[in-house]
Amino acid sequence: MALLIAIEDSHLLFHRRFSSNLQTLDSIKDCIFQICKGFFYYCKHSTTNLMDTRICRDNKLFAYAFNDLIATIGSKYQPKVDDWPPPVKGSKGRNDPEVAFNMLDCILKRSLERLKLMRGTMAWAHKVGQYNSIMKADYSQHVNTIRNLSLEGKLGVALWLLNKMIHADGVIPDVVTHNHLINGFCKVGEIEKAEWLIRQMTYQGPSPNCATYNTLMKGYCAFIDIEKAWDLLSTMGDNGDNKVKPNIVTFNIIVHAMCKEGKFYDEARVLLLRLTDEDSEKNLVSSTILMDHYFKNGNTKLALRLWGEICKRSKELDVVAYNALVHGCYLSLDVLLMYKYVIEMLKIGLAPDIFTYNTLISGLCKVKMIDDACYLFYIVMSKMGVYPDVISYSILIQGLCKVGNVVKAHELLNCMLERSMIPKPLIWNTIIHGYGKIGDKQSAFHVRDQMITYGVSPNVFTYNALIRMLAKTGEIYEARMLMKEMLVSGPLPDTVSYNLLIGAESEYGHLYSAHQVYEDMLKRGFHPDVVTYTQLIKGYCIKGKVSEAEGIFLTLLGSKLVIDHVPFQILIKQHFKMRNFDSAYGIYEMWERMESQGE
């Protein structure tokens, strides 16, 4: 326990120093070292079998990981490291140093990645500080600036700088810089600008390369259609002197787009399989696309078989492939299998990332294992140096609401807001709905007001959640007022809003009002559905007006709507209540006839 706290402390210290921007490189290295050391001791001395591993082959990897660590951190710590005791022989994996080091490696890699990112950010901030003297900056600085601006989506400035370089300085940036800009435009859907830039490239250089066309192709798939991407495939580089040959990435883009659209042409499958056979090492991506496609279409068996093949032929698997696999297990709600593969990742030294954790947490929430989900969210993620993002919070909030713990969900929402994460209306609505379900009207409206304060506009789902709550508590006047508010200032109600209000009016015997709402609905061009009619039928039945109810029922039968068992059930019940057994049987027969027709 003390060790765990020590790890946590050094970890926290690391992040505090990290975020203060005042730290020296050595102090960061020291922190990383302390965290790794702490983690190693934890794995080694832990009495529980953390990884459930039975592998304890030899100490080579141990030494390798060590050297790796030292090489990265610096020789300064060599003597300290030498003091560490050797791994226990014959420990049968209980405190497996290999596993410990794979995990340690994960943490280290991640920390170093962050360090790199921070350095980049600091360098960039430095550049901005000298913005006034940018005119004096040399070619490589300009080019770096264009790349950074493109990555940040500041495309206007990036394009300005590119044009300035070409026209004022008389130098033409290289193809990679151009590609960065094209990528920026394609990501936000400004395809014409990307096309224009490529035309300019073919005209004045540098010649577009395969990555240029691949980028444009992805833009076509995302914002236009696959056909356009196919066209590009056949005309790639036709304008220039040298025709550009498509590569594996090109095909992956197209195949992926087809999978996403739900189309999977035979030719694509054949193409992909052929590519996968030809160069197995490079085509982990292709296989991942294919496996993901199988999983998403419910073909779990085929997907798992493919995974087996991937494992056999790929020397190195990546996090994305595992994430697709874990998501596949998520789709079949197999939590145990999800855990199994995540542990496998750790064993081979792949650090689960935010995608992995979000998928895991989501799966746990879906099967209502909310405590496990919280444990991952609060304890494991921060220990592994992966921090929850908007999606992690959203998943857990929805999970908590699902099991009725709306108070904790609201607390979590407040945590998000403190961290300047403003979730989409969906999350606010989930909490409002949660409060509505337990009848906490005050809190529901409080959250509604809170969302407005944070600049998130309530949508039709927000209003529906509130109307549902008011209908349940019988506060029909307030529900009507909300409907009025929607009609006056938006968002416009939908069929569900009308159904909720009609249902409430019917439930409390306000048949006239219910009918008025129904008329209003028709007048404004909203389409009633089977629920609308069922609510009206129910209203008439409650009042004992069965013939009027049957009138509505006939209207329902005359419509082209697909009818479920509910209106039949209501009418049969009512007839029984009034001892009209023949009529009840008549309706029952009608229902049976309809059921058999449906088959």
Place this chain on the structure above:
DNA sequence: GCCTCATCGA
């Protein structure tokens, strides 16, 4: 070097 695969969802 730049371009390919993965997460939540009323």
